[in-house]
Amino acid sequence: MTYRSGQDRRFTYNFFERFGGYYGGTLNEFRVRANYRPTAKFSISASETWDRFRLPLPNGNFSVVLASLQGNYSFTRFLTFTSLFQVDTSNTQAVSANVRLRYNYRPDSDLYVIYNVGTQFASIAPANPPQVRETRFAVKWTYSFAP
Amino acid sequence: MKNAGQYLRRFACAYFVFAWFSQCESDARPRSRGSPPLPQAEARVAEAVPVGHAPKLDGTMNDPLWLNAKPITDFRQREPREGEPATEKTEVRILYTRHAVYFGIHCYDSAPTRIVATELRRDVSQDLDDHFEILINSNHDRRGGYVFEINPLGTQSDGLVVEEQSGSEGTDFQTVCITSLAIS
Numbered sequence: 562m563t564y565r566s567g568q569d570r571r572f573t574y575n576f577f578e579r580f581g582g583y584y585g586g587t588l589n590e591f592r593v594r595a596n597y598r599p600t601a602k603f604s605i606s607a608s609e610t611w612d613r614f615r616l617p618l619p620n621g622n623f624s625v626v627l628a629s630l631q632g633n634y635s636f637t638r639f640l641t642f643t644s645l646f647q648v649d650t651s652n653t654q655a656v657s658a659n660v661r662l663r664y665n666y667r668p669d670s671d672l673y674v675i676y677n678v679g680t681q682f683a684s685i686a687p688a689n690p691p692q693v694r695e696t697r698f699a700v701k702w703t704y705s706f707a708p
Numbered sequence: 709m710k711n712a713g714q715y716l717r718r719f720a721c722a723y724f725v726f727a728w729f730s731q732c733e734s735d736a737r738p739r740s741r742g743s744p745p746l747p748q749a750e751a752r753v754a755e756a757v758p759v760g761h762a763p764k765l766d767g768t769m770n771d772p773l774w775l776n777a778k779p780i781t782d783f784r785q786r787e788p789r790e791g792e793p794a795t796e797k798t799e800v801r802i803l804y805t806r807h808a809v810y811f812g813i814h815c816y817d818s819a820p821t822r823i824v825a826t827e828l829r830r831d832v833s834q835d836l837d838d839h840f841e842i843l844i845n846s847n848h849d850r851r852g853g854y855v856f857e858i859n860p861l862g863t864q865s866d867g868l869v870v871e872e873q874s875g876s877e878g879t880d881f882q883t884v885c886i887t888s889l890a891i892s
Contacts, residue, residue, distance in 0.1 A: 568836050569824045596836070598826045601861055635828030638863045643829070665830055668886050 572597050586616035605632045626650045639665040656680045669705035725765050727810045727886045754780050756802040756809065763803060767890030769812040777801035777812070798840075813840055825860035831867075834859045843869070862889040 565575040577592040594608040610627045627649040635641040645659045657679035664672040677697040755778050763773040779801055783794040801812040817823055817838075824838050837859040845853040851872050857865040864887055 569822070571826075573836065598836075601826050601828050604826070633829055638828045638830065638861060641829045663830070 571599055583614065584616060586614065586618075586621060588615075589613040602635050603633065605630075607631075624650070656682070667705070669703075669707065671701070671703050673699070673701040675699045675701070725763070725767055725769065725810070725812050725888045727762070727765060727808050752782065754800070754802060756804045759803045759805060762805055762808060763810055763812070765810075765886060765888045767888040769801065769814065773803060774801050774812050777803055809844075811842060815840060823860055827859055827863050828861055830863060831865050834863070834865055837861075856885055858887050858889070860889070860891060862887055 562578045563575060564577075566573050572595070574593070574595040577594075578590070580589045581587065590610065590612050592608065592610045594606060596604065596606040598604040607630050608628070610625075612625045612627075614621065614623055614625070616622070627647070629645060629647040631643070631645045633641065633643050641663050643659075643661045643663070645661075646657075647659075648656050657677065659678075660676045662674040666672060675698070677695070677699075679693075679695045681693045757777045759773050759776060761773075763769075764771040779799045781797070781799050783798050784790075785792045785794055796818060797816040799814040803810040803812070824836070827834055827837050834857050839857050839859040842856040843853045844856075845851075847853075851869075853869045855865075855867040855869060864885060866885060
């Protein structure tokens with residue numbers, strides 16, 4: 562079940578709810594998302610998802626919350642900068658940030674520059690120190706000989 | 709004729725010239741093989757015309773090659789009244805060469821100031837924008853295909869449909885497609 566606001570507006574929002582059987586148990590999921598697009602070049606969105614699992618397993622009753630904040634800036638339709646900040650409460654209680662630059666310099670050929678920072682906590686409580694911190698920088702270049 | 713001219717000026721005309729290059733040696737088959745034909749009343753055919761070389765990709769259909777193609781105009785609504793005639797006029801012409809398929813798309817809009825075009829990012833959903841979508845079911849099994857989208861800013865998105873599911877979209881799936889655009 563989905564409800565969406567007027568999609569031709571700069572500010573849009575939507576709600577999504579589903580409930581049903583899931584691997585012998587049930588899953589109840591609710592999502593909310595808001596987008597703001599002041600210009601074609603810049604947009605920002607925030608979303609949150611709640612998943613409530615009831616599974617016929619030991620410790621099968623649990624919830625996962627996933628929240629994200631994303632910002633995008635497109636210099637042209639071939640060059641885009643994207644940043645994503647995400648928090649979830651699944652097993653590792655992770656927080657991560659991702660920034661990515663994509664340059665589509667010719668058809669089917671791209672250059673990506675990606676930077677990731679991720680941290681896992683024992684729980685989301687403020688007193689818990691970070692358990693694992695991962696930082697990754699990647700450059701990916703593809704070239705298609707076909708065009 | 710004066711009234712017709714005034715009428716036509718009310719339209720914003722967006723021309724998309726879209727070329728999809730096949731990376732293999734498959735030929736563009738405008739007609740099916742082996743599948744039973746639909747009843748005549750339901751059969752809706754988009755005819756692709758072979759040409760010896762590529763048309764000029766400049767965002768217009770001024771190249772005389774486009775005159776070889778039979779325009780496709782009988783479009784229908786998907787929302788809100790599925791199956792009813794489209795509320796805006798659209799003309800599409802399809803050409804193909806040995807290695808590529810070319811779509812010339814002319815989208816009229818009776819309210820040009822209200823065209824929604826907000827997405828410049830490649831390979832993300834264009835559902836919030838006005839956009840044109842091409843779905844090619846090259847196996848003619850009605851269960852899969854290649855999807856190409858373009859919005860009024862010229863932003864592209866492509867994807868793959870496998871067994872009626874969106875199998876691979878966005879950066880996981882890339883095709884060689886070139887788009888040029890003009891809005892008048």
